[in-house]
Each structure stands twice: as structure tokens, then as C-alpha cells.
Amino acid sequence: MDEFNVLFVDDEVDFLETLLKRMKKRQLNASGVNSGEAAVAYLQDHAVDIVVLDVRMPGMDGIETLKNIKKISPLTEVVMLTGHACLEIAREGMEAGAFDYLMKPINIDELLYKLQDAYQKKSIQQEKIQRLEEVMTARPSITSNTITVGSSS
Amino acid sequence: MTPLPLFEQTAYYKALMRKMVAAIMTVSFIPVFLVSSAIFYQFRLSYKEKIYAQFMDTVQKHSMNIDRFITSKFQEIQYLSRSIAMQDITQDISLRRQLVLMQKVYGPVLVDMGVIDDQGLQIAYAGPYALTGARYTDAGWFRKVMADASDISDVFLGLRGSPHFIVAVRNSQEGRPWTLRATIDFNAFNALVEGIRGGKTGIAFIVNRDVEFQTRPAVNIVPDKRLIQSLFQKKTLSKKPDNVHLVETVDVSGVKVIYAASFLKNGEWLLVYRQNAAEAFSKLNQMQVLSILIFILGGVGIVIMAYLISGRMVHRIAVSDHEKEILNQQVIETGRLASIGELAAGIAHEINNPVAIMVEEAGWIQDLLDEEDFRQSENLEEFRRAVAQIKTQGARCKDITHKLLSFARKTDPRQQNVQINDLVSELVALSDQRARRSMVVIHAELMENLPLLRLSVSELQQVILNLINNAIDAMERKGGELFIYTRQEERWVVIEVSDTGCGIPEDNLQRIFDPFFTTKPVGKGTGLGLAICYGIVRKMGGDIRVRSTLNVGTVFTVYLPIATPDRYEAS
Known part of the structure; x- marks a missing residue:
């Protein structure tokens, strides 16, 4: 399995802890926080590849947290995970940039596949940006409106 | 189609009907009565005046005629008495000559004539009776003649014993008064009056x-x-x-x-x-009878029209009230369902989280079972089976709660494109648990490629779920089979829900869509379900029909119109 960091955000601490134990058992770099605010704070200091985000949480809810995450770290992929099967919220989440939407209770393998996919997407995105940056740095710099060809001396 | 319920028979509508009939009759009758009374009163007055005028005219004309007759006879006798010398008529012969002459000139009105001396003795007489020498000293007319010089007597029988009256004139010659008397023929005189x-x-x-x-x-x-x-x-x-x-x-x-x-x-x-x-006044009375007859006939017409018009209006009002009532009930029911939906959604969500934890914990146990320590356990397989079972049942819980949530969130009347088969499948799955508990097997045969319908999902869910629940209720005791078919018939999408339950008696079938009509035990059914279904389907422009055979089963057929492009755009 590729090495990537996953942050689980859920206000259900029991669920979170068990999920983290299972993830770690599968050698996944998994961390967990139990609120939207904590997730935003965590992302300020840590690089996270994928966030698995609960929707219904006290305080900052899933959609708001998602929006903040995307502001701080646009490349981080977010998988919404909730017990609340509501299409409206799912659509809202997807529009705000979520990678996918999963329902609780989740099958661990299904979740792992989803994380792989998300990471793959993130990697491709990252690669694209790197290439773009390389292209941008390789191009001659334009310092004025005049492009000089050959030696002026 | 369900017949109109008997709600129009309620006291309210009966009272309304009575008031309307009374109002129509009052505004119709009062002017008719006043106008015809005034006209008839005027007519009666003028007719009476006319009849009175005729009476007066007749009497006046004839009284003048009779008076003229009497006066002329009096004047003729007066003329004779003055124009002739007494000695010329004291002889019977000469008097008869005068009588014949008079009769020739004036007709046989004068019956006889006589000359009477101042003592009342008739000294000469000409006429059909032998009255010469008759004495009239005590006769009333003679005394009056002696006093007043002339007299026209009343009718009396006199010496001859037949009715007659006398015209007498007194004269005097050589200081001796004498009287000329003539008898007027009673029949001639009577004829003047009898003819009136x-x-x-x-x-x-x-x-x-x-x-x-x-x-x-x-x-x-x-x-x-x-x-x-x-x-x-x-x-x-x-x-x-x-x-x-x-x-x-x-x-x-x-x-x-x-x-x-x-x-x-x-x-x-x-x-x-x-x-x-x-x-x-016979003609007037006939007219009166005719007027009363016309008035009665007109009155009957007004009463009939008042009843017909009022009946029609009350019927319309009642239908409109009835529809409003159904609509209100629908709103209440929709609100109630929405609340239940929200409640269910809350419960489902709350259950989902603990179930998720349980499943995760089971997953964790499963993970741990793979470790070396546990592999040695002789009950390893049993643990694995138990954990797998927990996960399976967790997944089942998830399935149920998700369906419940999915149902609950759709309680809105907004129209959208709906694939009926998807909706039916969803509802069949939702009802499966309940059906199994009631030993009912659900079979769904759904025609493929049905066109999309433009309608409110939550409302149609309500209709189909209601029909499914009713079908399950009908088979609750013995179990049975529930068939759901979908198909297309011309411009309709048809949903048929049939059961092998107890059936509905013919009498109840007529009232099955009436609000508050229920055959379920008290507290079990509101009697609103089918009425709401009916209201919803009718609102969608469709129809709902029922046929049933006792102890064989019941079939409810819902017809929904396929959205035409026009309708599509309009909505």
C-alpha cells in the first residue's frame, strides 16, 4: 500500500478510535480528531493527503469543515462519511470539492479502496501541478516587452 | 368512479337548502303577489263600477219610460175631460164613442172609462164591465180626486176583481163637479216592467x-x-x-x-x-277563479324552480365543501407524514451511529482474530462466524435505516420526473419486512421502459404505500400473495395492487373512498388513507378504481397520465 496520511474526523469517539486502530493495523498513517475545528487546526500544522470527514458534527459541520480544508490545503482529498443519508448534503459536499460520499456503517475494505482512489487522484493532481511548475520555471523569463534573440554584443 | 357521498343529507345542508328555497320563494312571491293583488283590486273595482253603472242606467231608462207612460195616460184623460162638455159624455153611447176613439189613437191601453158625479155615483160607463151606477164614494182614489182634482191610483182589484189602476181627473160644470175616470190595462202596464x-x-x-x-x-x-x-x-x-x-x-x-x-x-x-x-258579478268571479288558478300554477312553478335551483346550488356548495374538506385532510395527513418522516429520519440517524460503532468493533475483533494468539483458539471459527453475523446484521440495519431515511426525506409536493418502477421497487423493499411478518409474499411484475411521469414523488409514495399496507392488512390473519404490476395503457401508466385477502363487500365498495369510512377496528384505521389516495390521484389528473370479490381478493388500479410535452413545460 502506498504511504499516505489520512485524517479521520468524527465526533463519535468510539467509532473513531476503533477505526483508527483498524487502519493502523493495516499500516496506514491514520490520525483522528473529533471536531471540524480540530481538523482545521490539525491541517494548519500537518500535511494530510486524505481527510475522512463526518457530516453531522456539533460546532463546525462537515460541509463547513470541507470548505475550510479546501482553503488551507486544496490538494487534500476529502471523503464524506456519515450516518445521515441525505442526497442534498451529498450533492452539496460534492459541489464543495469532496472526492466521494460514503454511508455508515462502512465496510473497511470498501473504505480502503476509496482511500486508494482518492490518493491516486491526489497524486495525479500533484504530479500535474509539479509538471506545470517545471514548465513554468524552464521557460525564458520575460523581463520587458522586448525579447532579445541572440547576443547583443 | 365513486358515487357522491350522502353528506348532502346532513342537517347543515338541509337547513341551507330550506333557507335558499325560502329566500327564492320570498323574493319571487312577494312582488308577484303584490302586483297581481293590485291589478286584480283595480280590475275588480272598475268591473263593479261598470256593473253598477249598467244597473243604474237600466233603472233610470226604464223609470223614465214608465213615468212617461203614466203621465201620457194622465194627460190624455185630462185633455179629454177638458175638451169635452159633460153632457156629451154622460151618455154611455157617447162615452163609448170617445173610448173607441181613444183606443184607436192610443191602442187598447185604456180598458174602460166612466163619468162620476160629485156623490161618487158612476153616471156613465163605457167598457167591458157592467159598472153603470157603480158607487165610488168610499174609494180612496175618488176621495183623492175630490181633494186634489186628479189622481193616479195604486193597483187594486176593485169591483171587477182583477188588478188595474185608475187615472181620474175632476172637472166642474155649472158649479157641479164631475170626474172622468179611465182604467189602465194592467197587462200593458205590467209588460213595461216585466220586460226588464x-x-x-x-x-x-x-x-x-x-x-x-x-x-x-x-x-x-x-x-x-x-x-x-x-x-x-x-x-x-x-x-x-x-x-x-x-x-x-x-x-x-x-x-x-x-x-x-x-x-x-x-x-x-x-x-x-x-x-x-x-x-x-259572475264574469268577475270567473276571472277571480282563473286568476287564482294562474297564481297557484305560477306558485307551483316558483316552488319547483326554487327547489331545483336551491338543490343544484346546495349540491355544488356541498361538493366544493367536500373537496375542501378532503384537501384539508390531505394537508393534515401530509403534515403528519412529514413529522413522522422527520422523526424517523432522526431515529434512523441516531441508530446508524451506534450500528456503525458495533460494526467497526466487530471488524476490529475480526482483525484481531487473525493474530497469532487467537489462531490457536479452538473456537476461532465460531468467533469468526459470530463476528461475521454481527457485520451482516449491521449491514441489514444500515439497509433498513437508509431506506427509512430515503423515504422520509421525500415528503414534499414538488413535481419531478419519476420512474414509477424505481419507486415501486423501493416501496416493495420497504414493505418486505412487514409483509413477511404477516406471511404475505410480494410479487412485483414491472413493465420495462415505462415513460417518466411528472409528479410529486412523496405523494405517489403515499398512494402506493397506502395500497400496499391495505393489501397486507387484508391478508394479515391468513397470509397471502400481493401482486404489484406496472404497465402502460395508451396515455396512462397503470399501477395495479392486488391481494388474495378477504375482499370488500359490495355495499362498502361504494363508499371506500369516502373520508372517515373504515372497516378496520377502532384505533387502527383513520378512514382517511383511501380518501387521500383518491384526492392525490385525482389531483395528478389520474384515476383510481377498485374491484373486489369476497374471500377472493381486491384489486386497486391507479391510472396516472403520461406527461405530455405541454404539461411538461407548464409544470
């Missing part, structure tokens, strides 16, 4: 002041003495000969009669014309 007739009861007669008949009435009557005497008191009549007095009264026999009277012979006689009021 009107209808069957209109007769005329002449009476003197003692209310004695001076002519022979054509019909035997008893004269109303008091009335006639009172007429004689009308002094004005005598002063104005053309003045006729008219009285309408009830006579001694209790019959309403009209009297018209005029004085004759200087107020000594009275010409009376008398006719039963009923006959005089």
Missing part, C-alpha cells in the same frame, strides 16, 4: 209606499220590506228623477243581492231592479 230582465235572477218590479207590488214580478220573490222602506226615505231620489239609488245587501234568504231603485209617480212608487250579486 237581466240573466236568470235580474227582475224589475214596482212597489208603492206600503211595499205592495204594483206589477207582477217575473219570479216569485218576497220583497225586503225594510230595505224598500229605507229606499223610500231617500228624499233625494224624488227631487232628482234621474237619480238612481243602488244598494248591495244580503236579503232575507241570505243571498247577496243588488238593488237599484228609482221613484215613479212623484215619489209614490218605486221601480226596483234586483239581481243576485253572484250572477251580476
Whole structure:
């Protein structure tokens, strides 16, 4: 399995802890926080590849947290995970940039596949940006409106 | 199609109907009654005046005629007595010659003539009776002649024993008074009065002041003495000969009669014309009967129209109220379902989280079972089976709660494109648990490629779920089979829900869509389900029908219109 960091955000601490134990058992770099605010704070200091985000949480809810995450770290992929099967919220989440939407209770393998996919997407995105940056740095710099060809001396 | 319920029979609508009928009848009857009464009153007044005028005219004309007759006879005798010397007529022969001459000139009105000396002795006589030498000293007319110089007597029998009256004029010669007397033929005189007739009861007669008949009435009557005497008191009549007095009264026999009277012979006689009021006004009475008949017929017409119009209006009001009532119930029911939906969503969500934890914990146990320590356990397989079972049941819980959530969130009336088969499948899955508990097997045969329908998902869910639940209820005791078919029939998508339950009796079938009609035990059914279904389907432009056979089963068929492009755009 590729090495990537996953942050689980859920206000259900029991669920979170068990999920983290299972993830770690599968050698996944998994961390967990139990609120939207904590997730935003965590992302300020840590690089996270994928966030698995609960929707219904006290305080900052899933959609708001998602929006903040995307502001701080646009490349981080977010998988919404909730017990609340509501299409409206799912659509809202997807529009705000979520990678996918999963329902609780989740099958661990299904979740792992989803994380792989998300990471793959993130990697491709990252690669694209790197290439773009390389292209941008390789191009001659334009310092004025005049492009000089050959030696002026 | 369900017949109109009997709600129109309620006291409210009956009272409304009564009020409307009363109002229509009042506004129709009062003007008709007032106008016809006024017209009839005026007509009656003018008709009576016309009849009275006819009476007065008749009496006046004939009284003048009779008076002229009497006066002319008097003048003829007066002329004769003055124009001839006494010695010329004291001989019977010469007197007869004068009588014949008079009869030749004036007709046989004069019956006889006589000359009477101052002692009352008839010294000469010409006529059919042997009255020469007759003595009239005590006769009333003779005394009056001696006193007043002339007299026209009342009708009397006299010496000859037959009715007659006398015209006598006193004269004097050589200081000796003598009187010429002539007898007027009663029949000739009577004919003048007898000829005045009107209808069957209109007769005329002449009476003197003692209310004695001076002519022979054509019909035997008893004269109303008091009335006639009172007429004689009308002094004005005598002063104005053309003045006729008219009285309408009830006579001694209790019959309403009209009297018209005029004085004759200087107020000594009275010409009376008398006719039963009923006959005089017979045309008026006929008119009155005809008017009443027309009024009654018109009244019956008004009453019938009032009932028809009121009935129709009350029916429309009742239908509109009924529809409003159904709509209100629908709103209430929708609200209730929405609340239940929200509650269910909350519960489902709350359950989902613990289930998720349970499943995760089971997953964790499963992970741990793979570790070396546990592999040695002799119950490893049993643990694995138990954990797998926990996960399976967790997944089942998830399935149920998700369906519940999915159902609950759709309680809104907004229209959208719906694939009926998806909706039916979803509802069948949702009802599966309940069906199994009731030993009911659900079979769904859904026609592929049905067109999309434009309608409210939550409302249609409500309809189909209601039909499914009713079908399961009908088979609850013995179990059975529930079939759901979808198909397309021309411009309709048809959903058929049939069961093998107890069926519905024919009588109940008529009322099955009525609000509050239920055959379920108290507390189990509201009686609103099918009424709401009916309201919803009708609102969608569709129809819902039912057919049932007792102990065989019931089939509900819902017809939903396929959205035309026009409808599509409009919505």
C-alpha cells in the first residue's frame, strides 16, 4: 500500500478510535480528531493527503469543515462519511470539492479502496501541478516587452 | 368512479337548502303577489263600477219610460175631460164613442172609462164591465180626486176583481163637479216592467209606499220590506228623477243581492231592479277563479324552480365543501407524514451511529482474530462466524435505516420526473419486512421502459404505500400473495395492487373512498388513507378504481397520465 496520511474526523469517539486502530493495523498513517475545528487546526500544522470527514458534527459541520480544508490545503482529498443519508448534503459536499460520499456503517475494505482512489487522484493532481511548475520555471523569463534573440554584443 | 357521498343529507345542508328555497320563494312571491293583488283590486273595482253603472242606467231608462207612460195616460184623460162638455159624455153611447176613439189613437191601453158625479155615483160607463151606477164614494182614489182634482191610483182589484189602476181627473160644470175616470190595462202596464230582465235572477218590479207590488214580478220573490222602506226615505231620489239609488245587501234568504231603485209617480212608487250579486258579478268571479288558478300554477312553478335551483346550488356548495374538506385532510395527513418522516429520519440517524460503532468493533475483533494468539483458539471459527453475523446484521440495519431515511426525506409536493418502477421497487423493499411478518409474499411484475411521469414523488409514495399496507392488512390473519404490476395503457401508466385477502363487500365498495369510512377496528384505521389516495390521484389528473370479490381478493388500479410535452413545460 502506498504511504499516505489520512485524517479521520468524527465526533463519535468510539467509532473513531476503533477505526483508527483498524487502519493502523493495516499500516496506514491514520490520525483522528473529533471536531471540524480540530481538523482545521490539525491541517494548519500537518500535511494530510486524505481527510475522512463526518457530516453531522456539533460546532463546525462537515460541509463547513470541507470548505475550510479546501482553503488551507486544496490538494487534500476529502471523503464524506456519515450516518445521515441525505442526497442534498451529498450533492452539496460534492459541489464543495469532496472526492466521494460514503454511508455508515462502512465496510473497511470498501473504505480502503476509496482511500486508494482518492490518493491516486491526489497524486495525479500533484504530479500535474509539479509538471506545470517545471514548465513554468524552464521557460525564458520575460523581463520587458522586448525579447532579445541572440547576443547583443 | 365513486358515487357522491350522502353528506348532502346532513342537517347543515338541509337547513341551507330550506333557507335558499325560502329566500327564492320570498323574493319571487312577494312582488308577484303584490302586483297581481293590485291589478286584480283595480280590475275588480272598475268591473263593479261598470256593473253598477249598467244597473243604474237600466233603472233610470226604464223609470223614465214608465213615468212617461203614466203621465201620457194622465194627460190624455185630462185633455179629454177638458175638451169635452159633460153632457156629451154622460151618455154611455157617447162615452163609448170617445173610448173607441181613444183606443184607436192610443191602442187598447185604456180598458174602460166612466163619468162620476160629485156623490161618487158612476153616471156613465163605457167598457167591458157592467159598472153603470157603480158607487165610488168610499174609494180612496175618488176621495183623492175630490181633494186634489186628479189622481193616479195604486193597483187594486176593485169591483171587477182583477188588478188595474185608475187615472181620474175632476172637472166642474155649472158649479157641479164631475170626474172622468179611465182604467189602465194592467197587462200593458205590467209588460213595461216585466220586460226588464237581466240573466236568470235580474227582475224589475214596482212597489208603492206600503211595499205592495204594483206589477207582477217575473219570479216569485218576497220583497225586503225594510230595505224598500229605507229606499223610500231617500228624499233625494224624488227631487232628482234621474237619480238612481243602488244598494248591495244580503236579503232575507241570505243571498247577496243588488238593488237599484228609482221613484215613479212623484215619489209614490218605486221601480226596483234586483239581481243576485253572484250572477251580476259572475264574469268577475270567473276571472277571480282563473286568476287564482294562474297564481297557484305560477306558485307551483316558483316552488319547483326554487327547489331545483336551491338543490343544484346546495349540491355544488356541498361538493366544493367536500373537496375542501378532503384537501384539508390531505394537508393534515401530509403534515403528519412529514413529522413522522422527520422523526424517523432522526431515529434512523441516531441508530446508524451506534450500528456503525458495533460494526467497526466487530471488524476490529475480526482483525484481531487473525493474530497469532487467537489462531490457536479452538473456537476461532465460531468467533469468526459470530463476528461475521454481527457485520451482516449491521449491514441489514444500515439497509433498513437508509431506506427509512430515503423515504422520509421525500415528503414534499414538488413535481419531478419519476420512474414509477424505481419507486415501486423501493416501496416493495420497504414493505418486505412487514409483509413477511404477516406471511404475505410480494410479487412485483414491472413493465420495462415505462415513460417518466411528472409528479410529486412523496405523494405517489403515499398512494402506493397506502395500497400496499391495505393489501397486507387484508391478508394479515391468513397470509397471502400481493401482486404489484406496472404497465402502460395508451396515455396512462397503470399501477395495479392486488391481494388474495378477504375482499370488500359490495355495499362498502361504494363508499371506500369516502373520508372517515373504515372497516378496520377502532384505533387502527383513520378512514382517511383511501380518501387521500383518491384526492392525490385525482389531483395528478389520474384515476383510481377498485374491484373486489369476497374471500377472493381486491384489486386497486391507479391510472396516472403520461406527461405530455405541454404539461411538461407548464409544470
